[in-house]
Amino acid sequence: MQLITGQKIALQQLIQAETQFKLRVQFSAPFDIDISCFGITPNDQLFSDDYMTFYNQPLTPKGEVQYQLQDSVHLFSFDLNKIDAKQLSRFVICATVSNEQFSMQQIKSVQIEFCHPNGQALATYQLDGLSFSQEKAVMLTEVYYKSDAWRIAAIGQGFNGGLKSLVQHFGGEVEESTSHSTTQTTASPAPTQATVSSIDLKKKVVLDKIEKAAPHLVDITKKSLISLEKNNLLEVKARVALVLDYSGSMHQQYIKGDVQKVLDRIMPLAVNFDDDGSFECWAFAEKSLRLSDVTLENLQNFVNTDQGGHPKWKNAGARYNNEPVVLEAVVKYFTKENPSNLPVYVVFISDGGVSESKKIKKILKDASDQPIFWQFVGIGGKNYGVLEQLDTMDGRVVDNCNFFEMADIQSMPEAQLYDALLQEFPLWLKEAKNKNIIR
Known part of the structure; x- marks a missing residue:
């Protein structure tokens, strides 16, 4: 085999x-x-x-x-x-x-x-x-x-x-080795001053912020930093956004706390990419619902507390899938309502039931000349439809999307999850710069 x-x-x-x-x-x-x-x-x-x-x-x-x-x-x-x-x-x-x-x-x-x-x-x-x-x-x-x-x-x-x-x-400690030279008759050279690389400093800043405000996320933050370093993303500046499927089939994932775990795992990326350590957040069903920005201060139990908690998100309308309405809302927000010179990294959570394929394709194709990268993640569902066809979708200025799926948020080791989340983003960054979509 x-x-x-x-x-x-x-x-x-x-x-x-x-x-x-x-x-x-x-x-x-x-x-x-x-x-x-x-x-x-x-x-x-x-x-x-x-x-x-x-x-x-x-x-x-x-x-x-x-x-x-x-x-x-x-x-x-x-x-x-x-x-x-x-x-x-x-x-x-x-x-x-x-x-x-x-x-x-x-x-x-x-x-x-x-x-x-x-x-x-x-x-x-x-x-x-x-x-x-x-x-x-x-x-x-x-x-x-x-x-x-x-x-x-x-x-x-x-x-x-x-x-x-x-x-x-893997949680182990590495002892720094020291060497003791024998006494020399010649003069020893002056000691060199220890320096900290910008990469090490950035990792320390991110860990310090997480440890102070959300100590329960320190371990997964370390894993995110390894993946960020591996993909040369530690010094990248970007805006981060999260889109949450609020259709009826997602109800149990909200109740079990799986959706909150998604927010917890996105936060280390937001702290690294964005100086204010926050990310914009939307939920969608029949309609698009703009939630509060997620910060280190309101992250804990966000899903159960923001706007009265998820059972009270009535402004999302009937609980069926309508991906186009939230895709349009996100594009409008980052290109017209609150634009900037930074690239945007959007994580889009879905459990499937995707049906508006033509509308979704058109929105993503039209947005391919905008500084927005879409990372779709299927969690515990089926019928992901057009999301599974993103890699072969033609008619775009650059490949601005990626998709992967998993059984649930616990089924994939965190190190592997971060690798999957960040797999295509650096490739898009490079291509978007070459096409002058981002500077």
């Missing part, structure tokens, strides 16, 4: 016994690559330092994972019988360049094979340097437990910051 990036399958499709298997990683590169395996808890944190398996620590405490290097082939042996999935639910295989002068863009190829204990390859996942840019590290694959079964996923997600960023991404 040949796996592609983003693909997930149940392990039992490859190995019936589903208890023991091997994972082989082989790089072709003009420099050394270090491979490691992180054991992760259900809370997306490193289980303990003992569960980072690599050349310097080749065996986990209970022998769940064992690492070997055989003729430039990195081999991980897994024994799932020894794992309590309630405490240790994911194993992420990562690669880092050992010399900071190089990047993953310079590799020739990498091949990851899921193998039977006897060594027979059962599934293969391949990447090459074209998959990356200046990343120093990459999450290759993961083995994870979900719905009473172990599964595997092909990831291919890069990080600019190397091994240190990976460890911090």
Whole structure:
């Protein structure tokens, strides 16, 4: 079986016994690559330092994972019988360049094979340097437990910051190494003054704002910053907006708190992109309803409190889908009522039931020469209609839309969610600048 990036399958499709298997990683590169395996808890944190398996620590405490290097082939042996999935639910295989002068863009190829204990390859996942840019590290694959079964996923997600960023991404701490030189007879050079890069400063500013006003969002903010850095978006200025489906089929997602979770996950992007750390917000059903701007001060429980709380959003009219009315309202607001020189990043949440395909296409085509990028996200629904055809929709000045779907807001790890949210935005920024749509 040949796996592609983003693909997930149940392990039992490859190995019936589903208890023991091997994972082989082989790089072709003009420099050394270090491979490691992180054991992760259900809370997306490193289980303990003992569960980072690599050349310097080749065996986990209970022998769940064992690492070997055989003729430039990195081999991980897994024994799932020894794992309590309630405490240790994911194993992420990562690669880092050992010399900071190089990047993953310079590799020739990498091949990851899921193998039977006897060594027979059962599934293969391949990447090459074209998959990356200046990343120093990459999450290759993961083995994870979900719905009473172990599964595997092909990831291919890069990080600019190397091994240190990976460890911090999983909640671990990196000790800064210090060297003690022997006494020299010659004079020591004057110490150089430590400097903080603009990127590190920006991350600190964002985290400080979140930690002060919404400390419960610190962990997901760290994950958003990694994805922003990877996509070279940390220093981008933009306006952020959110559009919420308020049709009747969304009722349970409002009640369960899933819609509030969407707001929580958009806030770190707004704090990074926009100096005032807020974003405009609309809900729609039969009509478009302009809600209050979401800020760090009113974010908590926004869905249950703004304008009397979601059960009282009567001005949205009958609870059926009418996407064109809110699309037109958003375009009018950012181009006529409250224009600026900044690009606009709109996250549009829907659970499907999309029917006005011709009107939606026309609005998005007509708006393709405006500085607005539309990121549509399908959550827990069906019949997304025209939203699934955005990548092939012709007649636009630039490709100004993207769409992905997930079962619910909890079904996609936050790091993966931010990667999906930001996947197309930097490409649009570049193309929009080339067409003089934004400066």
